[in-house]
Amino acid sequence: MADLDGNTKIEKNYYVDKPFAVNGNFHVKGAANLDWGVKKHLSNIFDPRTGNTVMFAFDHGYFMGSVSGLERLDLLMPKLIPHVDVLMATRGALRTSVKPNFRKGIALRVSSGSSMLNDDLSHEVIAVDIEDAIRMNADALAVQVFIGADGQLSSIDNLSRVINAANRYSIPALGVVAVGKNMERTSQYFKLATRIVAEMGASIVKTYYCDNFDEVAAACPVPIVVAGGKKLPEKEALTMAYQAIQGGARGVDMGRNIFQSAYATAMADAVSRIVHRKYTDAHAWEFFCDVTKTTG
Ligand code: 5RP
Numbered sequence: 649m650a651d652l653d654g655n656t657k658i659e660k661n662y663y664v665d666k667p668f669a670v671n672g673n674f675h676v677k678g679a680a681n682l683d684w685g686v687k688k689h690l691s692n693i694f695d696p697r698t699g700n701t702v703m704f705a706f707d708h709g710y711f712m713g714s715v716s717g718l719e720r721l722d723l724l725m726p727k728l729i730p731h732v733d734v735l736m737a738t739r740g741a742l743r744t745s746v747k748p749n750f751r752k753g754i755a756l757r758v759s760s761g762s763s764m765l766n767d768d769l770s771h772e773v774i775a776v777d778i779e780d781a782i783r784m785n786a787d788a789l790a791v792q793v794f795i796g797a798d799g800q801l802s803s804i805d806n807l808s809r810v811i812n813a814a815n816r817y818s819i820p821a822l823g824v825v826a827v828g829k830n831m832e833r834t835s836q837y838f839k840l841a842t843r844i845v846a847e848m849g850a851s852i853v854k855t856y857y858c859d860n861f862d863e864v865a866a867a868c869p870v871p872i873v874v875a876g877g878k879k880l881p882e883k884e885a886l887t888m889a890y891q892a893i894q895g896g897a898r899g900v901d902m903g904r905n906i907f908q909s910a911y912a913t914a915m916a917d918a919v920s921r922i923v924h925r926k927y928t929d930a931h932a933w934e935f936f937c938d939v940t941k942t943t944g
Contacts, residue, residue: 676691678871703732705901712764728912735750755901756776768829793841793844794828804844874892874897889922
């Protein structure tokens with residue numbers, strides 16, 4: 649039987665200081681050998697000037713209902729859109745509450761099937777077909793993946809079906825690593841889960857920041873974007889974003905740490921400065937404090 653580490657007798661080496669060797673002249677990790685259409689979508693997500701992205705995740709309603717901070721998407725989104733690169737959302741949120749006249753990427757949530765009322769969130773289905781994703785002009789299709797959970801098989805089935813359909817139309821898939829109740833946010837777990845998702849064919853993997861994150865990022869052959877998770881004090885969230893970028897993440901896919909801040913726009917702007925403008929966490933915090941002092 650396979651052990652969790654693959655082969656514990658041989659010490660692993662992630663060569664964290666060596667850049668990815670198969671990028672050619674394209675700015676997105678692991679995508680050099682893909683076709684023009686996928687590269688165009690990926691360029692709508694990852695800024696060619698920095699190779700990074702700020703994805704704003706507000707798809708929480710698909711299983712959490714009207715979460716604090718997302719009660720009125722129609723009022724929130726016009727304020728945040730200028731500060732982010734990609735909107736990660738459900739088709740219902742986008743079609744009803746976001747005007748289509750923005751020039752940013754779209755990561756469309758396509759898996760669904762559970763709610764906060766379930767103990768086990770790992771049983772999902774594919775809720776959006778490929779034709780509707782194309783009608784939405786999606787730049788990536790987001791599927792939740794539950795490695796080690798009861799619903800592992802069905803979530804890998806969902807991911808595979810979405811990737812097979814999306815590949816026919818050159819649309820990238822975004823695999824969202826979910827952390828089930830019995831899973832720990834360790835690098836050992838994230839190395840397992842992110843690598844499985846990438847090897848299934850996802851072009852982007854979303855996961856959480858953890859210790860030894862640089863090894864998780866190095867071992868994943870496609871870009872990792874980090875989720876924010878539960879709301880933290882803004883200073884801590886900025887430090888997490890900074891450490892993730894330092895550790896090799898190519899951006900964030902952040903929700904609650906932006907939309908549950910009393911200063912959501914300043915927070916999005918501060919995160920964007922870390923992701924795209926090489927701000928340190930201290931520098932971004934200083935910026936956040938200056939902006940919030942003047943806006944009150
Ligand atoms: C839910 C998601 C969310 O988009 C994700 O959790 C990001 O949001 P947050 O930063 O609030 O964790 O994928 O399954």
